[in-house]
Amino acid sequence: MSRLSLLILITLGCATPVAAEPQPLDVDPQADWVHEPTGLNFPARIRDLGRDRIVSYLADENNIGATYFTADDSEILSVFAYRAGSYDVSMMADAAISAISTNDRLGTIDTGGALFSTFGDEAIGKDSGVLASFPVDGPYRSTALALFRSGNWLIKLRLSSKQVDAQTLDKRLALLASGLPLTPPPYSAPPAYRLADCGNVPARGQVGRRELSTTDWITATTVISISYDESVQDQIAEKTGQRDTPRLCRDARSKPGRMFYREAESGEPAAIVFGDSGTVASVGTADISLDKKTPPPVILAIGNGMKTEFFQGFESIPGFDQMMQVLEESRVMASVERTAEGSAITLPPPD
Structure with a gap:
């Protein structure tokens, strides 16, 4: 059995996915670092947010993430560049939004009160990215997700705040996502959309x-x-x-x-x-x-x-x-x- 099959069998029995053990990269904490395949820059600081570390979840920088914190831990920003089994941003964002609802470390996330929008430009594709922001009742006031495609990569950002409401956080993350420095992808992605629940579908039996x-x-x-x-x-x-x-x-x-x-x-x-x-x-x-x-x-x-x-x-x-x-x-x-x-x-x- 391959590692991928084993991972899936473990995941099938869990409410959340099993992640590989992250391997920190040897990066100067005071220096910017560029993910060569995408050109995505991970600066040492983004405004008042300082980078903690950069970690690799797959070999050869095929799944990279970095987390940024304010000095008082009132805000957290995570940035990821990773390969995926699908680059359908609408579907992958919907799954990510669903996963957010299980994260109780921030507090109770009001998924019903989500602010949903699309973003993008000529390079990545007009309206090809998804942005969703949520009110939170608990230690944090708000949390937000942005996801878009760059070639055969997904770029994901998560921003959470103890200080500002969902509307304010939504605007801040939109600016961050649209201003990320990266190499223009070789082709643009199609427009994204918000998925709806399917209508009633008859049960399908076993097929040959x-x-x-x-x-x-x-x-x-x-x-x-x-x-x-x-x-x-x-x-x-x-x-x-x-x-x-x-x-x-x-x-x-x-x-x-x-x-x-x-x-x-x-x-x-x-x-x-x-x-x-x-x-x-x-x-x-x-x-x-x-x-x-x-x-x-x-x-x-x-x-x-x-x-x-x-x-x-x-x-x-x-x-x-x-x-x-x-x-x-x-x-x-x-x-x-x-x-x-x-x-x-x-x-x-x-x-």
């Missing part, structure tokens, strides 16, 4: 499984391999532009740490987001099929932006219960892992 051919596995893994290769991805984006993803809605059975999402128009299951650290299971019909006589297979995969694992296929889209069962009990059939050179593919052994 399908054995994938070697060609199917090569096709499925190659698509992910291309997405892991930054140079190829940039070339494709320059020629085709950034495509909008199908609009999603939130399934009623979602709960913090395990959020279910459907395609809003069809009602079909689309993804499961585990926590807010970037692990996503997705299901859908393979976009490419070389066999014109046979419908393309439906494939379930789970990934965190660094490794994607694939399971035996389906004849049609399964329900969330069957997806969870497969993730918990079934064997990984193939995988794609990000490497310094691009990616490494592991295929099932030949029959």
